[in-house]
Amino acid sequence: MSKGRLDPRTFLLRCRRAYATAPAPKRERPATAPNQTPPLRQIRDNVELYGENTVVRNYRNHRDVPRKIADNLRKMNELNERLKGPREEYNNLQALLYRKESDQDDIIPRMKTLKLGIDELQFEHGVLDAHARAMALSLPNLTSSQTPTNNEPRLQSYINYNPENPPSYDSSADHALIGEKLKLIDFASASTATGWGFYYLLNEAALLEQALVQYALSVALKHGWSVATPPSLVYSHMADACGFQPRDQNDEQQIWQVAQTGKDVVKPPRSLAATAEIPLAGMYAGKAIREEDLPVKLVGPSRCFRAEAGARGVDTKGLYRVHEFTKVEMFAWTNSPPARDGIPEEEVWTKYATEVFDEMVGIQTEILESLGLPCRVLEMPSSDLGASAYRKIDIEAMFPSRKAKDGGWGEVTSVSICTDYQSRRLDTRILEANATRKKFPHTVNGTAIAVPRVLAAILENGWREKEGCVVIPEVLRRYMSGMETISSRGKDWSALTKI
Incomplete structure (x- = not known):
């Protein structure tokens, strides 16, 4: 196990905890279902607006969802930064691999180690992304300024x-x-x-x-x-x-x-x-x-x-x-x-x-x-x-x-x-x-x-x-x-x- 990496059991437990906080989908979507594109960046940049909107729309259980989405996107950005170095090193090693003078016995093990670390970070990124999308899709639409918010038409x-x-x-x-x-x-x-x-x-x-x-x-x-x-x-x-x-x-x-x-x-x-x-x-x-x-x-x-x-x-x-x-x-x-x-x-x-x-x-x-x-x-x-x-x-x-x-x-x-x-x-x-x-x-x-x-x-x-x-x-x-x-x-x- 490389230094700083989690053992598989600990990593899976963290992933399960991440999934546990996501809103449960009503039913599993088939592969033929249309792709969904929730406005993640809009929510991230307007956390307070979306949070207040859940209250006026009577979605009070979702009040903290916009903040959680923003947290997930921040963690995803951090993971992207952490991935830059390993990806660059991996690509450089891959280029060296095709040179005749390269030492493949040394390069291939290093590439395998890097690939394991990259896969782990990408998987964690995927968990956060799926979690953020599920939460965003559970939110109601925003509300017009012409709409009364006092429960009376x-x-x-x-x-x-x-x-x-x-x-x-x-x-x-x-x-x-x-x-x-x-x-x-x-x-x-x-x-x-x-x-x-x-x-x-x-x-x-x-x-x-x-x-x-x-x-x-x-x-x-x-x-x-x-x-x-x-x-x-x-x-x-x-x-x-x-x-x-x-x-x-x-x-x-x-x-x-x-x-x-x-x-x-x-x-x-x-x-x-x-x-x-x-x-x-x-x-x-x-x-x-x-x-x-x-x-x-x-x-x-x-x-x-x-x-x-x-x-x-x-x-x-x-x-x-x-x-x-x-x-x-x-x-x-x-x-x-x-x-x-x-x-x-x-x-x-x-x-x-x-x-x-x-x-x-x-x-x-x-x-x-x-x-x-x-x-x-x-x-x-x-x-x-x-x-x-x-x-x-x-x-x-x-x-x-x-x-x-x-x-x-x-x-x-x-x-x-x-x-x-x-x-x-x-x-x-x-x-x-x-x-x-x-x-x-x-x-x-x-x-x-x-x-x-x-x-x-x-x-x-x-x-x-x-x-x-x-x-x-x-x-x-x-x-x-x-x-x-x-x-x-x-x-x-x-x-x-x-x-």
């Missing part, structure tokens, strides 16, 4: 609603009761067939679902978005990369895991997509987008699956919080500032993403306004942001049946800027001419229509108790063969053959 505006003269509602304006009365929704049969949190949409409600999808697509297409229908099954590491991860191991999961049975099944685990955001983001995983093609804006309908359908009480009633639903999602990749180690000013950092973000909010507003739904627009607080979101706006509609909770308001759409959080984890790059460093696009995602909630809001806001019917929003009637109301009277479907 900030009201931006109202849609179809005057708080000084709020609308009045019939006491029976409850979509679960209306759905049963008008034979539109069957929860009982679904609970028998599949379980709690599932439902059948029947008759006009089934048509209304398709009408909402078609209308939302038409609005997005009118604004220049391209349509895509994504798969509903994704590799689980794709969901992780998009930020669908709990704040700690005790948090409840939202993702349905899909079991794969059979002998010798060695496949990457798959999940049912909680939102089309995941498979849409995966379209460019491991790929580069030409800078001149940005922004790339996609809108797509899909089925969504949520394993956790909400707490007991008012949220478990009806369609508001369910396990499976149809949604039309918007997803975009935008340009980003020039690649560098520091964090640019916010206006520069999110310039391109904010343009698409505002466009998404405009599309959401147009859809909900034309549906006649009373809504409010909220800037959401940091405690409500998922791991990937840098900034988030929700639009909530009025649900008379939820008056006992949040005054009747309930989320129907959401839009988030995710900066380069997702693209770094999915290895989605920007292809620039004469680029010397990797540049990652910023991603933005938002709901065009979450069908069950909007459908429920239409039933409750369109309910006319005296007439025993629901008024269908005018913009949807073209997709329902001109149908104006839904009632319990005899249903004549012959007119729908014109669709």
Whole structure:
């Protein structure tokens, strides 16, 4: 054993201690998973900022992670300095080895000794690097200065609603009761067939679902978005990369895991997509987008699956919080500032993403306004942001049946800027001419229509108790063969053959 070197047992024990302090990955990533590039230098140079961010994002268990990352990077630099001498000596000996006059009996043992020392230092460097990357990937995104940090959303505006003269509602304006009365929704049969949190949409409600999808697509297409229908099954590491991860191991999961049975099944685990955001983001995983093609804006309908359908009480009633639903999602990749180690000013950092973000909010507003739904627009607080979101706006509609909770308001759409959080984890790059460093696009995602909630809001806001019917929003009637109301009277479907 050379002087100053650790014996193998001591070295392995130190490595195990180093690994023990690293956040445990949710699941092992397969070899086919995209490369991940966390912003290690940004974290090292902004330890205080990242540490404070974990607090406002309710990741308090990660408060010391940025400092540990900086310590690891410092130790890695020290190891690089220690490696310079042995590497230079090794290269010089290797050059001497090929000279005829060299004494190989003396050179080769010296090279072997040097190689052992170099390998040991490189292995220690690799442990520190893997540890730093794992810790960095466990951190949430940074937070916009426009995001409230007091746990309360900030009201931006109202849609179809005057708080000084709020609308009045019939006491029976409850979509679960209306759905049963008008034979539109069957929860009982679904609970028998599949379980709690599932439902059948029947008759006009089934048509209304398709009408909402078609209308939302038409609005997005009118604004220049391209349509895509994504798969509903994704590799689980794709969901992780998009930020669908709990704040700690005790948090409840939202993702349905899909079991794969059979002998010798060695496949990457798959999940049912909680939102089309995941498979849409995966379209460019491991790929580069030409800078001149940005922004790339996609809108797509899909089925969504949520394993956790909400707490007991008012949220478990009806369609508001369910396990499976149809949604039309918007997803975009935008340009980003020039690649560098520091964090640019916010206006520069999110310039391109904010343009698409505002466009998404405009599309959401147009859809909900034309549906006649009373809504409010909220800037959401940091405690409500998922791991990937840098900034988030929700639009909530009025649900008379939820008056006992949040005054009747309930989320129907959401839009988030995710900066380069997702693209770094999915290895989605920007292809620039004469680029010397990797540049990652910023991603933005938002709901065009979450069908069950909007459908429920239409039933409750369109309910006319005296007439025993629901008024269908005018913009949807073209997709329902001109149908104006839904009632319990005899249903004549012959007119729908014109669709």
